[in-house]
Amino acid sequence: MKNEKHTRKEIIDIRLKQAGWNINDRTQVVEEFDIIIDENLVREATTPYTGHQYSDYVLLGKDGKPLAVIEAKKSAVDAAIGREQAKQYCYHIQKKTGLLPFCFYTNGHDIYYWDLENYPPKKIYGFPTREDLERYLYIKKARKSLVGELINTKIAGRDYQIAAIRAVMEAIEKRRRKFLLIMATGTGKTRTCIALVETLMKSGWAERVLFLVDRIALRDQTLEAFKEHLPNEPRWPHHGEKEISADRRIYISTYPTMLNIIRSEEKSLSPHFFDLIIIDESHRSIYNTYGEILDYFNTITLGLTATPTDVVDHNTFQLFECEDGLPTFAYTYEEAVNNIPPYLSNFQVMKIKTKFQEDGISKRTVSLEDQKKLILEGKEIEEINFEGTDLEKKVSNKGTNALIVREFMEESIKDANGVLPGKTIFFCMTKAHARRMEEIFDALYPEYNGELAKVLVSDDPRVYGKGGLLDQFTHQDMPRIAISVDMLDTGIDVRELVNLVFAKPVYSYTKFWQMIGRGTRLLEPSKMKPWCTEKSNFLILDCWDNFDYFKLNPKGKELKSQIPLPVRLFGIRLDKIEKAIELNENEISKDESLKLRKQIENLPQNSVVILDAKHELQRVEDENFWNFLTQDKIDFLRNIVKPLLRTISNVDFKAMRFEKDIVEVSLAHLADEKDKFEALKDSIIEEISELPLTVNTVAKEEKLIRQAQTNHYWSKIKETDFDELIEKLCPLMYFRESLVVPLGTAKYNFKDALHSKEYIEFGPEHESLSIAKYREMVEQKVNELVKANPLLQKLKSGIDITEEEAKQLAQDLHNEKPFITVDLLRRVYNHRKAQLVQFIKHILGIELLEAFPDTVSKSFDLFIEQHSYLNSRQLEFLNLLKSFLIEKGEVEKRDLINAPFTRIHPDGIRGVFSNAEINEIIVFIEKLAA
Numbered sequence: 012m013k014n015e016k017h018t019r020k021e022i023i024d025i026r027l028k029q030a031g032w033n034i035n036d037r038t039q040v041v042e043e044f045d046i047i048i049d050e051n052l053v054r055e056a057t058t059p060y061t062g063h064q065y066s067d068y069v070l071l072g073k074d075g076k077p078l079a080v081i082e083a084k085k086s087a088v089d090a091a092i093g094r095e096q097a098k099q100y101c102y103h104i105q106k107k108t109g110l111l112p113f114c115f116y117t118n119g120h121d122i123y124y125w126d127l128e129n130y131p132p133k134k135i136y137g138f139p140t141r142e143d144l145e146r147y148l149y150i151k152k153a154r155k156s157l158v159g160e161l162i163n164t165k166i167a168g169r170d171y172q173i174a175a176i177r178a179v180m181e182a183i184e185k186r187r188r189k190f191l192l193i194m195a196t197g198t199g200k201t202r203t204c205i206a207l208v209e210t211l212m213k214s215g216w217a218e219r220v221l222f223l224v225d226r227i228a229l230r231d232q233t234l235e236a237f238k239e240h241l242p243n244e245p246r247w248p249h250h251g252e253k254e255i256s257a258d259r260r261i262y263i264s265t266y267p268t269m270l271n272i273i274r275s276e277e278k279s280l281s282p283h284f285f286d287l288i289i290i291d292e293s294h295r296s297i298y299n300t301y302g303e304i305l306d307y308f309n310t311i312t313l314g315l316t317a318t319p320t321d322v323v324d325h326n327t328f329q330l331f332e333c334e335d336g337l338p339t340f341a342y343t344y345e346e347a348v349n350n351i352p353p354y355l356s357n358f359q360v361m362k363i364k365t366k367f368q369e370d371g372i373s374k375r376t377v378s379l380e381d382q383k384k385l386i387l388e389g390k391e392i393e394e395i396n397f398e399g400t401d402l403e404k405k406v407s408n409k410g411t412n413a414l415i416v417r418e419f420m421e422e423s424i425k426d427a428n429g430v431l432p433g434k435t436i437f438f439c440m441t442k443a444h445a446r447r448m449e450e451i452f453d454a455l456y457p458e459y460n461g462e463l464a465k466v467l468v469s470d471d472p473r474v475y476g477k478g479g480l481l482d483q484f485t486h487q488d489m490p491r492i493a494i495s496v497d498m499l500d501t502g503i504d505v506r507e508l509v510n511l512v513f514a515k516p517v518y519s520y521t522k523f524w525q526m527i528g529r530g531t532r533l534l535e536p537s538k539m540k541p542w543c544t545e546k547s548n549f550l551i552l553d554c555w556d557n558f559d560y561f562k563l564n565p566k567g568k569e570l571k572s573q574i575p576l577p578v579r580l581f582g583i584r585l586d587k588i589e590k591a592i593e594l595n596e597n598e599i600s601k602d603e604s605l606k607l608r609k610q611i612e613n614l615p616q617n618s619v620v621i622l623d624a625k626h627e628l629q630r631v632e633d634e635n636f637w638n639f640l641t642q643d644k645i646d647f648l649r650n651i652v653k654p655l656l657r658t659i660s661n662v663d664f665k666a667m668r669f670e671k672d673i674v675e676v677s678l679a680h681l682a683d684e685k686d687k688f689e690a691l692k693d694s695i696i697e698e699i700s701e702l703p704l705t706v707n708t709v710a711k712e713e714k715l716i717r718q719a720q721t722n723h724y725w726s727k728i729k730e731t732d733f734d735e736l737i738e739k740l741c742p743l744m745y746f747r748e749s750l751v752v753p754l755g756t757a758k759y760n761f762k763d764a765l766h767s768k769e770y771i772e773f774g775p776e777h778e779s780l781s782i783a784k785y786r787e788m789v790e791q792k793v794n795e796l797v798k799a800n801p802l803l804q805k806l807k808s809g810i811d812i813t814e815e816e817a818k819q820l821a822q823d824l825h826n827e828k829p830f831i832t833v834d835l836l837r838r839v840y841n842h843r844k845a846q847l848v849q850f851i852k853h854i855l856g857i858e859l860l861e862a863f864p865d866t867v868s869k870s871f872d873l874f875i876e877q878h879s880y881l882n883s884r885q886l887e888f889l890n891l892l893k894s895f896l897i898e899k900g901e902v903e904k905r906d907l908i909n910a911p912f913t914r915i916h917p918d919g920i921r922g923v924f925s926n927a928e929i930n931e932i933i934v935f936i937e938k939l940a941a
Contacts, residue, residue, distance in 0.1 A: 015085040019067065022119030023083055030138040030281065032070065039141065044069035044077070046103050066100045069112070070144065077104050078144045079113040086626065090118040094125070094132065101127060113144060120625040124309060130186055135309045136282050136619050143283035146218060150286070154215035157184050164876045166240045167206035169354065170890060171342040172199055173875060176207045177883040178340040179313065183216065189312045191331035195344035196317040196528025197355050201233060204289050204315065205240045212244075212260070217286035222263045223304065224291045225501075226469065228481055232504060233263045233291070255279055266301040270660075273307045274617045282309050289313045292501055292525075302330075303619035303658075317528055318521045319343065340883075344524075344531065351841075351864035351897065355531040360551045360558055362769055363418050367411050368399040368554075369766040372759070381761045397757070403440045403515070407447060409760040415514060415554055416451050418768065422552065424509040426491075426544045431463070433509035433544045434484070436529055437494040440515040442468055443756070445494045448514065452492065464492035467499060474498070488542040501525040506532040507540070509549045516555040520567035523557060577659040580671040581610055585649055587678040592640065599681065599730055604637055611652060618658045627651050666741035669698060677733040692725050699740065701747045709743050716740070786839045789831055793854045796827070807855050812848065821847050843900035844940075864897045870939055888915050888923045892936070901940040904933060 024034050033039050044066040068081035082097035084090055093116035105111040114125035115138070124139075125132040129151075139147070157180040162173055171194075179190050194200045204222070211217040222237075224230050237246055247259040255262075255272055262285070264272075272280055288310050305312055314331045316323060320341050328335045347355040370376045373396045377385075382392045397406045423432035439445040445466045452464035467480050474480045484493045485505050493499055500522060508530045517523045530549040539545070561567065574582075584607050591600035611631055614621050621628070630636055631652065636644060676691040699719050702709050709716070718724045719736065797803045802820045805812055812820065824831035824847075836850040837843055841862040853860035871893045875886065891911060896902050906912070907929075908919035916922030920929055 018086045018119040019083050027138055031140045041069045077112045082116040084118045086119045090116055090121040136307050136622050139283040140281050143281050159880050160210055160214045162879045163206050163209050164879055167203045168876050170875050172203045174883050174886040175203050175340040189331045191314045191333050191338040193320050193338045193341040195347050197532040198347050200315045201236050219285050221285045221288045230263050237261050269304050274615050282307050285310045287311050291315050306619040322520050351868045356533050357548045358551050362553050364766045365411050365414055366764045366766045371399045372397045377761050403444045406757045410763040413451050414763045424550050434507040435492045435510035436499050437512045437514055439496050442496050445496050448494050462489040465490040466494045468496050469498040506534045507543050512552045513557050514554050517557050518568035575657045576667055577656040581653050581656045583674050590682050615658050620658045665744040669741050669744045670737050673733055673737050696720050706746050709746050712739050790854050817848055867897050902936050
């Protein structure tokens with residue numbers, strides 16, 4: 012049994028060295044630190060001990076003062092046994108030095124950090140460096156209260172952005188560690204975070220921040236945003252840096268890059284390096300593949316998502332320690348579109364369906380002309396029978412794609428010249444589908460020299476960087492159309508987008524709304540480029556009934572989680588060992604056990620998941636464990652070790668898939684499961700047959716490749732043959748999948764026809780069409796009447812009319828068609844206070860009449876910007892007050908202490924603001940309602 016001394020020497024000392032501490036330098040580390048507890052201190056302390064007590068380790072600062080206490084226990088026991096002891100040592104040191112050290116307790120494998128008087132204990136994955144502890148101490152001393160800290164409204168000045176920042180800061184003050192913001196795409200999540208980062212840095216709460224994104228294009232976009240709004244904060248990466256640098260303040264990284272950094276042998280980043288991590292588009296991979304990034308770093312964490320609150324899954328709320336359905340702050344697409352003025356663009360949806368999509372491709376649906384062409388090509392029409400849902404999966408028809416392109420070119424929102432479509436994304440099913448669409452655009456519109464539409468996919472290096480395809484699409488006239496497969500579905504910010512084409516079915520509601528979100532950003536007139544069109548709304552061309560699907564299935568299709576390939580291989584190998592033991596095939600059992608051990612040895616030792624399991628993995632490190640595998644040991648391997656294989660990432664998965672297939676067929680052979688063996692064998696023969704012998708590396712194994720495709724080979728196969736297949740053919744599987752064109756997609760060029768084309772009502776704005784039409788008719792009528800009506804002529808000439816004349820004008824207009832009344836005009840122009848003459852002057856172009864909601868919204872925005880110290884509850888109250896004033900047109904003082912304001916506080920405004928603030932608000936709204 013390993014004792015505490017052994018644990019310290021063999022494990023803890025090594026981990027301290029990894030964090031840069033010199034165990035033998037007493038100016039850095041003092042072992043058995045003497046703490047004298049006298050009787051006078053015992054009365055105040057919780058410990059019954061007096062005299063000398065010895066802390067296992069004390070880490071010293073550069074000034075020689077104790078910075079941290081580490082209490083060590085032997086590896087066989089729970090580290091928490093040392094929790095209270097470590098705390099007491101810290102408080103006794105504080106009594107002597109005036110400084111409360113940071114508290115750590117460990118059994119070597121598990122380390123816990125306790126920031127006493129601030130946060131509860133937290134498991135960590137490495138000791139802090141001296142620089143980390145000095146920084147922690149500086150932050151603890153320097154940080155200011157966030158309650159009155161001002162927010163930079165030039166970065167994030169909208170009311171909901173300020174409210175989001177306040178909500179997070181208030182949660183930080185309450186010592187929460189995790190936060191979740193749900194904000195609709197286009198509402199400025201990144202800007203909101205940048206303003207939050209600036210405030211936390213300014214107030215001393217954060218020195219280093221990590222912003223995580225899921226693709227390179229988003230990393231570059233986020234870097235540009237930080238450069239624009241916080242130009243003086245050093246950022247990483249800079250100009251394509253590969254190696255991470257420790258001297259920056261803002262770090263933007265993709266998940267895979269950061270995972271590789273924390274798993275690297277060099278461990279270039281301490282677990283205590285960052286003070287805040289922001290996770291953009293928080294989704295499943297965060298609590299699956301990349302969750303260990305969040306586990307590794309000891310920091311506060313902010314998650315961002317645009318997914319509507321009612322669709323965000325339980326795991327996401329749980330990850331960010333929020334109750335289901337209750338994020339730290341939420342701002343929806345509907346709120347943004349319905350704001351006055353709107354913050355996001357609304358959209359129209361046109362549904363397009365072709366005959367082949369509706370009825371499939373068969374003798375019944377293909378034209379006689381196309382059937383004759385088939386006969387001339389020596390093909391049989393009877394052999395063609397595809398469902399509509401098979402398009403671009405089992406069959407590709409050029410005529411269908413061409414029809415979609417032509418309909419798009421006809422119906423799309425055009426640029427100012429009315430000829431070419433404005434900026435557009437085509438969402439395609441596969442890369443092959445995208446290339447086919449590109450070819451059709453080039454063929455139908457050759458006059459644009461191949462520049463009109465371009466394929467943008469993530470594995471094309473020409474997409475990225477300055478002058479790359481994405482940069483061209485975002486900042487130049489051409490290409491107008493980006494044809495994408497997944498890459499542009501989320502995160503990309505191109506405000507000029509006015510058309511989205513769903514040329515594929517989508518089954519994930521979250522993904523669907525992220526895709527729609529590409530078009531929701533408004534385009535400010537001052538930032539319009541010459542080739543842009545004004546953007547009041549955008550068009551969605553739905554070619555695959557996506558809107559109908561989500562009406563029937565509001566939350567979409569649940570994607571089944573797949574067991575990672577390394578886990579499956581481990582499990583099948585374990586099954587084989589179990590079967591070999593049962594059949595007394597000791598050599599097979601021994602051989603497979605060696606391979607199993609090799610899989611375990613390849614586990615990434617620096618992975619947080621593996622570090623968490625170190626205590627259990629000690630069992631398989633003992634040679635005696637493998638001498639005789641009992642059922643208890645097999646159960647341990649299956650239940651404890653097998654799930655850890657999910658951490659394997661840097662391997663050739665194509666080779667591993669083939670290895671898994673061979674182990675599976677060898678197990679069927681061992682178990683004498685003849686039917687299963689035959690089925691698996693046939694599948695493997697097909698895999699082997701697709702290896703291209705034209706490649707020199709593959710040709711070296713031609714003899715084995717040809718043998719392995721014969722029934723004779725498989726009828727005589729032995730265990731050594733299975734091993735040979737794994738050893739020699741696994742590395743060649745790369746060539747099969749990269750060079751051999753997948754079979755099975757039939758390609759035709761049948762003429763397709765339109766089955767249906769219709770606008771479908773969707774979104775919060777369709778009810779306003781009749782009002783818009785009425786307004787158009789009123790304005791036309793008033794301008795017509797000017798010639799015949801002397802009172803209108805006086806107004807047109809800039810001469811005011813009397814009150815009696817105004818009444819006469821009202822009567823004249825009421826008798827016209829459409830009849831015009833001041834009440835109707837107030838509805839049409841959304842202004843509750845204006846009089847008839849003001850409306851007429853507005854229609855005649857004499858005076859601009861701003862809509863009452865616009866006036867109210869602008870005034871409230873300015874008021875909030877001038878009072879950026881307001882907390883989230885006060886901002887919520889003002890938002891409710893704004894809506895109340897817009898709806899009612901006026902507010903009485905007594906309203907402010909009644910419903911709906913009592914929802915925020917039982918005393919209404921009195922429970923939220925001071926008397927001075929209440930008086931200021933009353934003066935403000937009286938001016939507005941005057």
